[in-house]
Amino acid sequence: MTTATTLRSRHLLGITELDPEEIDLILQTALAMKEVGTRPIKKVPTLRGRTVFNLFFEPSTRTRMSFELAEKRLSADTLGMTTAGSSVVKGETLADTARTIEAMSPDVIVMRHASSGAPHQIAKICRASVINAGDGMHEHPTQALLDALTMIERKGRLKGLRVAIVGDLVHSRVLRSNVLLLTRMGAEVCACGPATLLPPGIESLGVRVTTSLDDAIDGADVVMMLRVQHERMHGLFLPSVREYFALFGLTAARLERAAKDVIVMHPGPMNRGVEIASEVADGPWSVILDQVANGVAVRMAVLYLLAGTDGGHE
Amino acid sequence: MALLFKSVHLIDPAAGRNGEFDVLVEDGRIARVDKNLPADGARVVELPRSFVMTPGLIDIHVHLREPGQEHKETVATGTAAAVAGGFTAVACMPNTEPVNDCAAVTELILKRAADANLARVYPIGAVSMGSKGEALTEIGDLRASGCVAISDDGRPVKTALLMRRALEYASMFKMPVIDHCEDPSLKGDGVAHEGATSGLLGLRGIPGAAESVMVERDITLAELTGGHVHIAHMSARQSLRAVRDGKARGVKVTSEVTPHHFVLADEALATGDYDTNFKMNPPLRETSDRAAMIDGLRDGTIDVIATDHAPHHADEKALEFDHAPFGIVGLETALPLCIDRLVHAGVISLARLVELLAPNAARVIGVEGGTLAEGAPADITILAPDAEVVVDAASFRSKSRNTPFDGWKLTGGVAATLVGGRVVHVNDAILGRRDL
Numbered sequence: 191m192t193t194a195t196t197l198r199s200r201h202l203l204g205i206t207e208l209d210p211e212e213i214d215l216i217l218q219t220a221l222a223m224k225e226v227g228t229r230p231i232k233k234v235p236t237l238r239g240r241t242v243f244n245l246f247f248e249p250s251t252r253t254r255m256s257f258e259l260a261e262k263r264l265s266a267d268t269l270g271m272t273t274a275g276s277s278v279v280k281g282e283t284l285a286d287t288a289r290t291i292e293a294m295s296p297d298v299i300v301m302r303h304a305s306s307g308a309p310h311q312i313a314k315i316c317r318a319s320v321i322n323a324g325d326g327m328h329e330h331p332t333q334a335l336l337d338a339l340t341m342i343e344r345k346g347r348l349k350g351l352r353v354a355i356v357g358d359l360v361h362s363r364v365l366r367s368n369v370l371l372l373t374r375m376g377a378e379v380c381a382c383g384p385a386t387l388l389p390p391g392i393e394s395l396g397v398r399v400t401t402s403l404d405d406a407i408d409g410a411d412v413v414m415m416l417r418v419q420h421e422r423m424h425g426l427f428l429p430s431v432r433e434y435f436a437l438f439g440l441t442a443a444r445l446e447r448a449a450k451d452v453i454v455m456h457p458g459p460m461n462r463g464v465e466i467a468s469e470v471a472d473g474p475w476s477v478i479l480d481q482v483a484n485g486v487a488v489r490m491a492v493l494y495l496l497a498g499t500d501g502g503h504e
Numbered sequence: 505m506a507l508l509f510k511s512v513h514l515i516d517p518a519a520g521r522n523g524e525f526d527v528l529v530e531d532g533r534i535a536r537v538d539k540n541l542p543a544d545g546a547r548v549v550e551l552p553r554s555f556v557m558t559p560g561l562i563d564i565h566v567h568l569r570e571p572g573q574e575h576k577e578t579v580a581t582g583t584a585a586a587v588a589g590g591f592t593a594v595a596c597m598p599n600t601e602p603v604n605d606c607a608a609v610t611e612l613i614l615k616r617a618a619d620a621n622l623a624r625v626y627p628i629g630a631v632s633m634g635s636k637g638e639a640l641t642e643i644g645d646l647r648a649s650g651c652v653a654i655s656d657d658g659r660p661v662k663t664a665l666l667m668r669r670a671l672e673y674a675s676m677f678k679m680p681v682i683d684h685c686e687d688p689s690l691k692g693d694g695v696a697h698e699g700a701t702s703g704l705l706g707l708r709g710i711p712g713a714a715e716s717v718m719v720e721r722d723i724t725l726a727e728l729t730g731g732h733v734h735i736a737h738m739s740a741r742q743s744l745r746a747v748r749d750g751k752a753r754g755v756k757v758t759s760e761v762t763p764h765h766f767v768l769a770d771e772a773l774a775t776g777d778y779d780t781n782f783k784m785n786p787p788l789r790e791t792s793d794r795a796a797m798i799d800g801l802r803d804g805t806i807d808v809i810a811t812d813h814a815p816h817h818a819d820e821k822a823l824e825f826d827h828a829p830f831g832i833v834g835l836e837t838a839l840p841l842c843i844d845r846l847v848h849a850g851v852i853s854l855a856r857l858v859e860l861l862a863p864n865a866a867r868v869i870g871v872e873g874g875t876l877a878e879g880a881p882a883d884i885t886i887l888a889p890d891a892e893v894v895v896d897a898a899s900f901r902s903k904s905r906n907t908p909f910d911g912w913k914l915t916g917g918v919a920a921t922l923v924g925g926r927v928v929h930v931n932d933a934i935l936g937r938r939d940l
Contacts, residue, residue: 206776285822305824306706307778314777326826328706366706390709391700 197495201313201320204329205370213338213371219491220339220484226263227486236498237266240297244270246323247303252458252482253323253333257300260489264498266298284308288315298497301325319496327361333457334367336488338375340481341412344453349376352449354406356438357416357465359383359392364416364457369395382406383416384438386427403438410448413475414455415440415466423464431464441467445475453477506530506546507925512557515855518863518875522855527557529882532924537878549940554890555919558858559876560592560883562865563835565657565682565736565760565810568594568625571612572601577815577903579616579625582835585813585902586623587929589835590918592883593624594813595869598635599658605630605641607649614650622928624883626652626871631670631681637662640673647677652869655682657736660718667722671731678870680732680758683722685743686786690714695826697787701770705778707825710787712740719743723750723757734868735759737812739786741796748805758868759800760808763834763841764788766797768908778825781908784814785830798851801860808868809860811838815904833902837909840893843916847889854889882925888934891917 194211205213226234242261246254254270261268288311291299296318301309306326313320324330338348345351353372359365359381369392372379379397381388382405393399400406407413418438423431445452454466454475462468471478507529514525514537526541527534551557563586569577577585579596586594596613598604604613610627617625629646633639635656643654654674661667661683670681691714696702698709719735723746726733735747738759750757764784769791773782782788800806814831821828842861847854862885866874873883897910920940921929927940 204776283819283822284824303824305826307776307825310776310778311824326706327708360703363706366704389703390698391703394700395704 202331202492203310203322205331205334205367210374216335216491217339220487223490224487233263235265236494237264240266240497242266242268242298243296245301246272250302256485257489260486284311288312292316324363328363329367330363331367332488333364334371336485338371339484339488340477351377352410353377353412354380354410355414356382358387358418360387360389362416369397380406407447412453418465440470442469508543508546508548510548510550512551514557515858516876517855517859519877529925532882534876534878534880534882556887558885559862559874561590561861561885562593563591563811564595564865564869566594566596566813568596575817580620581903583620583622585835587921588901590839590885590921592923595626595628597628597657598630603630603635605633607645610649610651628653628655631656631661635659643674653680653682657684660684660686668725671729675731680734682734682736684736685715685718687714687717697770697789699790701774712742715740716742719746723755726757727755732756737762739765739789741793744796744800758807760810761797761806762812763838767841767845769794780821780828781906783828784832807864811835815902816906821906832906833904836900837895839918840914840916843889844914848915884922886920888917888919891934893917
């Protein structure tokens with residue numbers, strides 16, 4: 191299927207902009223990158239002399255560490271900034287933040303921001319390649335790519351795969367990116383969550399929507415659980431953790447409706463006993479730690495495809 | 505000196521005129537309108553036959569930002585933008601700093617307007633002190649100092665009880681209560697219309713129902729009190745239905761729509777570059793809402809086109825979509841958009857457009873003007889409906905440039921604007937070097 195050898199855009203802002211061949215290219219490259227992590231010296235000189243800025247305007251542990259590790263394994267010079275809140279909180283406009291960074295001539299900007307579209311706004315101003323590491327409730331493209339890599343490793347394909355995505359759908363950038371990627375690659379996606387947390391117009395992306403967990407799981411090859419933030423648990427979205435777990439929590443018993451070889455995924459961080467029971471998170475179905483490992487490989491692949499030079503790749 | 509426009513195409517719906525007339529302007533008023541008037545010492549002006557003379561257009565919904573936010577706009581720059589856009593009068597909303605909730609602020613605005621001496625300025629006073637939704641303003645005193653209506657615009661009239669009392673009290677002074685209808689709890693921290701586009705872009709949504717539940721409230725209360733409620737910047741199809749039903753029941757309800765709400769829909773955001781010039785409140789809604797607004801313009805449910813001219817400094821708009829302020833400037837783009845998208849597109853006639861922008865606007869806020877009948881003030885707009893116009897934000901008279909229409913090519917422009925018989929704006933590009 192792969193015919194693409196490069197990405198059309200110099201940014202990775204969202205799955206929206208990728209066509210199936212580009213998605214396949216990233217995934218194939220990521221598979222090759224996985225091998226680097228198995229070597230005694232886990233480093234290649236691909237991005238030697240390249241500068242990568244990690245701008246995290248919103249707290250993040252796993253995504254930031256995963257990017258940093260990917261950058262280091264590719265021998266890039268990296269530096270990072272973590273700051274809570276937006277640029278406006280500091281009294282600086284987003285445009286000024288972008289120009290300040292631009293003045294230091296980075297090759298790649300990896301950016302996480304609480305506002306949807308902030309990386310897109312930065313990309314309009316900067317010459318550097320911008321990688322979206324999660325923007326507001328919009329997209330988290332490398333998460334969807336690492337999820338796809340994990341599914342391919344376990345299931346050998348995406349086409350025709352039955353994937354249930356369950357949880358807080360409306361606030362989830364992981365949902366959006368996964369739906370875009372999986373539908374584009376021919377998977378059958380079912381999105382499931384409480385009626386108060388369904389995004390408007392989600393059906394237009396070609397997914398089936400249900401508020402019944404049993405319905406969503408029925409025959410699923412993959413069940414992906416999304417985190418439900420605690421602040422949404424007591425108020426106008428949801429009445430209580432207890433009721434949420436009863437209606438939408440994934441337990442071993444409920445998994446019996448799924449395909450026999452179902453895998454369970456979670457982008458983390460997990461709320462045990464809220465959206466997922468420990469017996470499932472730690473059970474034979476769980477590929478949650480594979481996702482973490484694949485995250486590094488996918489991010490290496492994206493960095494390489496956006497900023498690598500032909501001669502530098504070993 | 506008297507001015508005689510010879511054989512000009514006059515559209516004056518209030519006076520029932522649509523055809524070629526001679527129009528004599530004397531001492532700031534329309535002296536005579538007839539065929540074959542003698543010059544009698546008046547300076548004679550002949551305009552190209554494609555031009556149209558209309559009563560001075562009135563924009564009943566602008567934000568002039570003075571006092572307090574002069575970095576965005578002043579009365580002087582705002583009225584310069586108005587006359588450049590063909591408006592001879594504007595009504596300015598009270599959400600200044602401080603809020604226009606007392607005669608002192610109203611008088612300051614009127615003094616600045618007199619100094620600028622461009623468009624007429626009709627201040628709108630606040631419904632509640634500080635627009636906080638608690639205590640009524642001295643509406644009688646506001647009226648006496650020059651306010652034509654009351655509104656807490658920028659915010660909705662907070663409670664049903666306050667709305668009831670405002671309608672009752674303002675009716676003593678024959679003033680409308682203009683409401684920015686939006687249920688705050690349904691709006692939440694939304695930044696775009698709630699629909700497929702906001703869902704895809706991950707932007708927090710504001711449903712059309714946030715507007716229409718309050719439109720329904722206000723119409724119910726106008727019915728209860730007999731007061732006049734005017735629905736500002738209507739955007740949702742459900743609101744239109746409510747206004748239509750209210751009018752059918754005989755409730756004193758009028759409504760306005762902005763050009764951006766009948767020209768654009770939320771899909772304009774789908775390009776995905778998160779341009780904050782597409783962020784306004786109410787938000788750009790769905791194509792079905794846009795279509796409903798056009799129906800309303802056609803069938804009379806909507807009385808007025810108003811711009812909701814909302815200048816913001818470029819630095820304020822250069823923020824994340826979540827954090828940039830709501831609003832766009834509208835005075836200098838309204839006419840080309842209206843003529844192009846409504847008249848040339850065959851939605852309504854030019855005469856109907858004039859009705860929406862002049863006599864109806866004057867009637868809603870109860871001011872003189874809106875007609876060029878003999879004796880009326882010589883507030884005149886001269887349109888060039890066939891002129892090709894390219895919107896150029898850099899050349900705006902407004903202090904602010906926040907428009908999504910920059911670079912748009914449109915057919916229909918403003919050739920000149922006269923206030924009280926005095927030429928306050930001439931568009932050289934359209935009019936050439938012709939003397940006016």
